[in-house]
Amino acid sequence: MRGGLSKTFAVMGAVGLLAVSACGNSDDNSGGGGSSASKDVTVFTWWADGGEKAGLDGLVSTFNTECKDYKFVNSAVAGGAGSNAKQVLANDLAAKKPPSTFQAHAGAELGDYIKNGQVDDVSDLYKEFGLDQAFPKSLLDNLTVDGKIYSVPANVHRANVVWANPTVLKKAGLDATKAPASVDAWIADLEKLKAAGVKAPLATSKGFAQEMVMEVVLLAELGPDKFTGLWKGDTDPNGADVTAALTKYQKLLSFSNVDRDAVDWPDALGYVNKGQAGYTVMGDWVAAQQLADKVPDSAYTYWPAPGTAGDFQFLADSFTLPTGGQDPEGAKCWLKVVGSSEGQKAFNTKKGSIPARSDAVPTDYPKYQQSAMADWKSNKIVPSCAHGAACSLGQNDSILSAISQFSGKPDVGTLQKALAAAIKSS
Amino acid sequence: MHGRIRTWGPGALVLLPTVLLLGYFVYGLIAWTFNTSLTDKHNARPLPTKHVGFENYVNLFGEDRFLNSLKNLGVLTVAFIVGTLIFGVLWALLLEKGVTGEGVFRSIFLFPMAVSMIASGVVWGWLLNPSQGDDARGLNRLFDLLHLNFLENPWWTAGSRWTTMASIALPAVWQLSGYIMALFLAGFRGIPPELREAARVDGASEFKLYRYVLFPQLSPIALSALIILGHMSLKLFDLIYAITGPNQFRTEVPSVYMWNTLLRSDMAKAAGIAIVLLAVVAVLVIPYVAYTVRQESEE
Numbered sequence: 001m002r003g004g005l006s007k008t009f010a011v012m013g014a015v016g017l018l019a020v021s022a023c024g025n026s027d028d029n030s031g032g033g034g035s036s037a038s039k040d041v042t043v044f045t046w047w048a049d050g051g052e053k054a055g056l057d058g059l060v061s062t063f064n065t066e067c068k069d070y071k072f073v074n075s076a077v078a079g080g081a082g083s084n085a086k087q088v089l090a091n092d093l094a095a096k097k098p099p100s101t102f103q104a105h106a107g108a109e110l111g112d113y114i115k116n117g118q119v120d121d122v123s124d125l126y127k128e129f130g131l132d133q134a135f136p137k138s139l140l141d142n143l144t145v146d147g148k149i150y151s152v153p154a155n156v157h158r159a160n161v162v163w164a165n166p167t168v169l170k171k172a173g174l175d176a177t178k179a180p181a182s183v184d185a186w187i188a189d190l191e192k193l194k195a196a197g198v199k200a201p202l203a204t205s206k207g208f209a210q211e212m213v214m215e216v217v218l219l220a221e222l223g224p225d226k227f228t229g230l231w232k233g234d235t236d237p238n239g240a241d242v243t244a245a246l247t248k249y250q251k252l253l254s255f256s257n258v259d260r261d262a263v264d265w266p267d268a269l270g271y272v273n274k275g276q277a278g279y280t281v282m283g284d285w286v287a288a289q290q291l292a293d294k295v296p297d298s299a300y301t302y303w304p305a306p307g308t309a310g311d312f313q314f315l316a317d318s319f320t321l322p323t324g325g326q327d328p329e330g331a332k333c334w335l336k337v338v339g340s341s342e343g344q345k346a347f348n349t350k351k352g353s354i355p356a357r358s359d360a361v362p363t364d365y366p367k368y369q370q371s372a373m374a375d376w377k378s379n380k381i382v383p384s385c386a387h388g389a390a391c392s393l394g395q396n397d398s399i400l401s402a403i404s405q406f407s408g409k410p411d412v413g414t415l416q417k418a419l420a421a422a423i424k425s426s
Numbered sequence: 427m428h429g430r431i432r433t434w435g436p437g438a439l440v441l442l443p444t445v446l447l448l449g450y451f452v453y454g455l456i457a458w459t460f461n462t463s464l465t466d467k468h469n470a471r472p473l474p475t476k477h478v479g480f481e482n483y484v485n486l487f488g489e490d491r492f493l494n495s496l497k498n499l500g501v502l503t504v505a506f507i508v509g510t511l512i513f514g515v516l517w518a519l520l521l522e523k524g525v526t527g528e529g530v531f532r533s534i535f536l537f538p539m540a541v542s543m544i545a546s547g548v549v550w551g552w553l554l555n556p557s558q559g560d561d562a563r564g565l566n567r568l569f570d571l572l573h574l575n576f577l578e579n580p581w582w583t584a585g586s587r588w589t590t591m592a593s594i595a596l597p598a599v600w601q602l603s604g605y606i607m608a609l610f611l612a613g614f615r616g617i618p619p620e621l622r623e624a625a626r627v628d629g630a631s632e633f634k635l636y637r638y639v640l641f642p643q644l645s646p647i648a649l650s651a652l653i654i655l656g657h658m659s660l661k662l663f664d665l666i667y668a669i670t671g672p673n674q675f676r677t678e679v680p681s682v683y684m685w686n687t688l689l690r691s692d693m694a695k696a697a698g699i700a701i702v703l704l705a706v707v708a709v710l711v712i713p714y715v716a717y718t719v720r721q722e723s724e725e
Contacts, residue, residue, distance in 0.1 A: 405675035
């Protein structure tokens, strides 16, 4: 009886092992990139629908003419603003089956892949394609990690933009054509709006939208250099100037809608469009949204967040060259297309962002993008934490948690401590 | 020996696939998760990891965010169990007294259970909008229209832990009260009518009939209900995630925190949270399983 039982267990174990090894085998056979002979270029993105899909299609048509030897294979994973895709990608990379190239936010969010040794240095390609001349110097500085660049940006979005409703501002006798000069002036305007009967003059929404408000206040109060240094560890996050800025953020939050933790950014934008609020802080994808919603140009206005004129807080989608990817030549051709002016035009006119290159022709683009392109050339470029240019995924997780705690129970000390801890973590 | 195999052999053969699958996919993976929680695998890097003992657990219990999520979970569980039992038993009592169209009411009360938590979570997220007064939406708007303005509240977005977590428990109560009703209704129906008749003949009042004759017979059902609700509440994820989204400090429970931690590729910490959660559920479930097994073997 006893012998029988232990035999049963032995058989169980053996069958279990077989099952596991069988899984491994089948995985290898159906593996990611396909065989190198077919010259397939698998491109991994989270651009699966809407303007993003249209932009990707634009890139693909350029790729098909420029890289005739290779075949584009779409490997997009939809949903969750990329969070689903990032999980899938992490698995593929851990299993050492990278796609030919994958999408990642340029900057710190790439940092994990770099530390993991999962992406290759593409500095040589920058020279080869002339990208070191085509992209503005300050963008290159933001992309460079220890003297090397690991990705080619396809587009640029601006984060520090305030979208305002001129009709509402007129009610309080405010000039809608230009931004308040500083955060303090903005707070004074918000007081006036409140006195004029606008209950929640600053519309905002859950999670990253509040983080963006905090960031524009920090940027305005610290200035671009100290702001960039904050995320790099050069500026003391426990300093008195950060405390002062966060206190102003608390003040701003007191002018915002009570349902801010229950709504998303299009709802907050809706409050502005409907005249329930005067302003909202949101990235310039709002411009594409307003066009899609057929909101007339006269119904809204926009300027850089108060105190941040002359600073361009950027975020960018970029493509990488994964280490050990199949057929790197095909991937390099993809990167060439991504960085080229034809590729950037095909992509950005459809996605509603602006090209990273400084030599793009503004008249090819809609009205908002033209002004953003002018600023992109002349402004000081600083990174966005909320969108992965300055902060890793992990840092953002900690900061978002602290922001949500602050929204419920505003305490500057707790927020500052959490912020400092998040910046120190990885 | 040969004869013996004949007796237990076929049974073992039938059980074998289940034992194998459970052994590997449940217990094997629990062991694997536990092992991960003892390492320093805090990123997706393919580096060799080393064992750090219980460091991850020490860090977790020294962290505001994790302690906050545990407290949230405690409050949620109490609010959810109490609320569900009150409504479930109340409806069971009402139906048991005999109403016209009992089938209709039963379906209405049971129906919410058929809705997936993620779907009801999205809708409840809208219903629990914190705006009040003229801007009120969702339930607050309903209160406003009914001139019950004193009932308007910010739901899960402000106030004490009891307010926020009770607001999260509300949809869960709505969803599972019908199930508890069905359990108790079946219990009432299973009691032989002779017992009621005997009690009435002996002159027991309606209250005494329930208090001393009927309810004592339902204690096994109450215990099952408690265990089922308890372990559901401890593992609740989808509803909370759908209502509040990720990274909401005020409503974060360990399961949501584990998800956030996993998204930042901190495998060891996520595994640690998973094991703590498993331990909490085990504290509830294992005594119950032991109790049932003993009961059955006594029979």
